[in-house]
Amino acid sequence: MSHEAVPQPAIGRKSQGLSGTVAMPGDKSISHRAFMFGGLASGETRITGLLEGEDVLRTGEAMKVMGAYIEKHGDEWIIQGTGNGCLLEPVAALDFGNAGTGSRLTMGLVGTYDMETTFIGDPSLSSRPMARVLDPLREMGVQVLKASPGDRMPLTLRGPKHAAPISYRVPMASAQVKSAVLLAGLNTPGITTVIEPVMTRDHTEKMLQGFGADLEVETDKEGVRHIRIEGQGKLVGQVIAVPGDPSSAAFPLVAALIVPGSDITIENVLMNPTRTGLISTLLEMGASIELVNRRSAGGEDVADLRVRSSELKGMTVPAERAPSMIDEYPVLAVAAAFAQGETRMPGLEELRVKESDRLAAVAEGLKSNGVDCDEGEASLAVRGRPGGKGLGGGTVKTHLDHRIAMSFLVMGLAAEKPVTVDDANMIATSFPEFMGLMAGLGAKIETAV
Numbered sequence: 001m002s003h004e005a006v007p008q009p010a011i012g013r014k015s016q017g018l019s020g021t022v023a024m025p026g027d028k029s030i031s032h033r034a035f036m037f038g039g040l041a042s043g044e045t046r047i048t049g050l051l052e053g054e055d056v057l058r059t060g061e062a063m064k065v066m067g068a069y070i071e072k073h074g075d076e077w078i079i080q081g082t083g084n085g086c087l088l089e090p091v092a093a094l095d096f097g098n099a100g101t102g103s104r105l106t107m108g109l110v111g112t113y114d115m116e117t118t119f120i121g122d123p124s125l126s127s128r129p130m131a132r133v134l135d136p137l138r139e140m141g142v143q144v145l146k147a148s149p150g151d152r153m154p155l156t157l158r159g160p161k162h163a164a165p166i167s168y169r170v171p172m173a174s175a176q177v178k179s180a181v182l183l184a185g186l187n188t189p190g191i192t193t194v195i196e197p198v199m200t201r202d203h204t205e206k207m208l209q210g211f212g213a214d215l216e217v218e219t220d221k222e223g224v225r226h227i228r229i230e231g232q233g234k235l236v237g238q239v240i241a242v243p244g245d246p247s248s249a250a251f252p253l254v255a256a257l258i259v260p261g262s263d264i265t266i267e268n269v270l271m272n273p274t275r276t277g278l279i280s281t282l283l284e285m286g287a288s289i290e291l292v293n294r295r296s297a298g299g300e301d302v303a304d305l306r307v308r309s310s311e312l313k314g315m316t317v318p319a320e321r322a323p324s325m326i327d328e329y330p331v332l333a334v335a336a337a338f339a340q341g342e343t344r345m346p347g348l349e350e351l352r353v354k355e356s357d358r359l360a361a362v363a364e365g366l367k368s369n370g371v372d373c374d375e376g377e378a379s380l381a382v383r384g385r386p387g388g389k390g391l392g393g394g395t396v397k398t399h400l401d402h403r404i405a406m407s408f409l410v411m412g413l414a415a416e417k418p419v420t421v422d423d424a425n426m427i428a429t430s431f432p433e434f435m436g437l438m439a440g441l442g443a444k445i446e447t448a449v
């Protein structure tokens, strides 16, 4: 997607019961890391099931610019890695488009190399805070040569001649910050330690171990994780089958729950417990979700989900569950709009710094579609209307945010009146198959002309 693409409005309309079976495209977090670690390792990495969303493809482009050979043969992505410690200085700025994960993890990955790297992105990414990554990198000796006010992109890093290992306590629940420090530690002599008081998705730890990094995790009596990585070890190319993305599965899942008469199966969903907060919450709200065919694939638990429309009840979602469902709150808020009673969602401070201020964007979108809700500093309360009577009819500002676009298109499928989103283009960053896949289930989603 070019940054100047013409906005493409889209409309979700009241649909009849959804039915059928869909397979989920690959997990975005794992796909980014597969390109990065494969590009860094020595030897060949082969990836199947990679998410071919724009965010991930930009990570692939960045790794190519820094010397990795990456090509697709049939269904398989094949990478010849640069070999450990051998990244090339990029000749031009690395453009990460809309991708927080791609840009922040790559800042860590390249930060401790003795070279200069410039990061650029679209207006959404350029407004997101990067100090959370730059601060620990500075402690390791990385210089920030240029940055936009408030440590934002565009920015340029200059790596040190001799990086210093640090011990860093992550001040917010963020897998991106944790990962950036660990990746900086990969190219730093000695042991870099990340202390993680609140557990976030653990793909970096698991995949680095899989690639042969010297990384260990210890959880202390208080439940705080201490992650230690010995730098300048050797990563070796791997064969990776990327499981389906639970954050994408959330959209057909909620759609089937709120459209009466639905009965669908969503295949190949990653069930890593650091990612399943939405499923736990919806089950507690009374959702009919059956986990079938539970299996292990590539070191991760995977399942198929049979989902039938359900009468949902509001609840208070425990704040400590937020990291395991952080990207799913917009679509949970849509489910809550159709539930009996009030759904309270505390602990949402991180939603303010995603592709958009998701707390504000969700509250505004719900209100413009007749939903009674309150936006707090770091919380949202939604009072639902089972059956969706009187809901819909609004146009939602998506602020370059794919999850806002998909969530409100899903809302339109069960609301009395259609729901319009001002721009569906960004859906391609994480879930390019969304429109076709939803149409295949019988969802009425159209792009407006």
Ligand SMILES: O=C(O)C1=C[C@@H](OP(=O)(O)O)[C@@H](O)[C@H](O)C1
Pocket (backbone or CB within 6 Å): 028, 029, 030, 101, 173, 174, 175, 176, 177, 179, 201, 326, 327, 350
């Ligand atoms: O590490 C990752 O792959 C991600 C971490 C999360 O971001 P934060 O680390 O900012 O919470 C999440 O929102 C993002 O979609 C993917």
Ligand SMILES: C=C(OP(=O)(O)O)C(=O)O
Pocket (backbone or CB within 6 Å): 055, 098, 099, 100, 101, 102, 327, 354, 355, 403, 430
């Ligand atoms: C927050 C998200 O992604 P990122 O931070 O990678 O832009 C997301 O996909 O919801």
